[in-house]
Amino acid sequence: DSGVTQTPKHLITATGQRVTLRCSPRSGDLSVYWYQQSLDQGLQFLIQYYNGEERAKGNILERFSAQQFPDLHSELNLSSLELGDSALYFCASSVGLAYGYTFGSGTRLTVV
Amino acid sequence: GIQVEQSPPDLILQEGANSTLRCNFSDSVNNLQWFHQNPWGQLINLFYIPSGTKQNGRLSATTVATERYSLLYISSSQTTDSGVYFCAVGSSNTGKLIFGQGTTLQVKP
Numbered sequence: 001d002s003g004v005t006q007t008p009k010h011l012i013t014a015t016g017q018r019v020t021l022r023c024s025p026r027s028g029d030l031s032v033y034w035y036q037q038s039l040d041q042g043l044q045f046l047i048q049y050y051n052g053e054e055r056a057k058g059n060i061l062e063r064f065s066a067q068q069f070p071d072l073h074s075e076l077n078l079s080s081l082e083l084g085d086s087a088l089y090f091c092a093s094s095v096g097l098a099y100g101y102t103f104g105s106g107t108r109l110t111v112v
Numbered sequence: 113g114i115q116v117e118q119s120p121p122d123l124i125l126q127e128g129a130n131s132t133l134r135c136n137f138s139d140s141v142n143n144l145q146w147f148h149q150n151p152w153g154q155l156i157n158l159f160y161i162p163s164g165t166k167q168n169g170r171l172s173a174t175t176v177a178t179e180r181y182s183l184l185y186i187s188s189s190q191t192t193d194s195g196v197y198f199c200a201v202g203s204s205n206t207g208k209l210i211f212g213q214g215t216t217l218q219v220k221p
Binding site: 002031033035042043044045048050055056058088090092094096097098099100101102103105106108 | 145153155200202205207208211214
């Protein structure tokens with residue numbers, strides 16, 4: 001157990017639907033990162049939160065949004081899902097900026 | 113943005129062999145990490161090494177920041193070392209990382 005908890009582990013949903021992925025960072029970590037891993041694109045940075053505030057944004061689609069709550073857990077919302085959104089979604093946390101990451105075990109999303 | 117290139121893309125070893133994986137990056141960085149993704153998909157942090165040399169058991173890593181490369185050494189490889197090794201770099205004040213495409217390692221018994 002890495003200390004970063006992601007739920008659910010697997011999710012199968014239909015095109016057009018909306019899902020929410022949840023991440024609880026390691027105790028004491030203030031920074032949360034979301035990454036998408038697909039076969040053709042590799043590991044792509046989506047968005048980062050630091051102590052409740054959005055800190056950096058990658059090539060995140062407008063259909064995707066995220067937030068970090070006061071207890072520091074984070075949620076990634078994916079809406080109007082398409083087949084191409086099928087991927088592994090990872091959350092990572094770190095103590096601060098430019099520190100080592102700890103990854104969660106990921107959520108495997110399948111859109112059918 | 114920063115480009116990250118890893119080599120070789122694929123590597124097959126016999127158990128007990130040594131190997132060196134390379135990561136080249138195109139710009140100055142303040143963050144460099146090596147990860148191992150095991151066959152079950154878990155991403156494990158091996159090293160946080162923006163510069164210098166570190167060792168952890170059979171693994172060691174060296175980053176020469178001025179020449180924009182990092183090396184990961186695996187000695188006496190074991191079948192459990194199989195998986196994909198990623199190098200990831202960052203250069204901003206955010207902690208965001210750019211990942212390379214990875215080196216897929218297969219260790220045969």
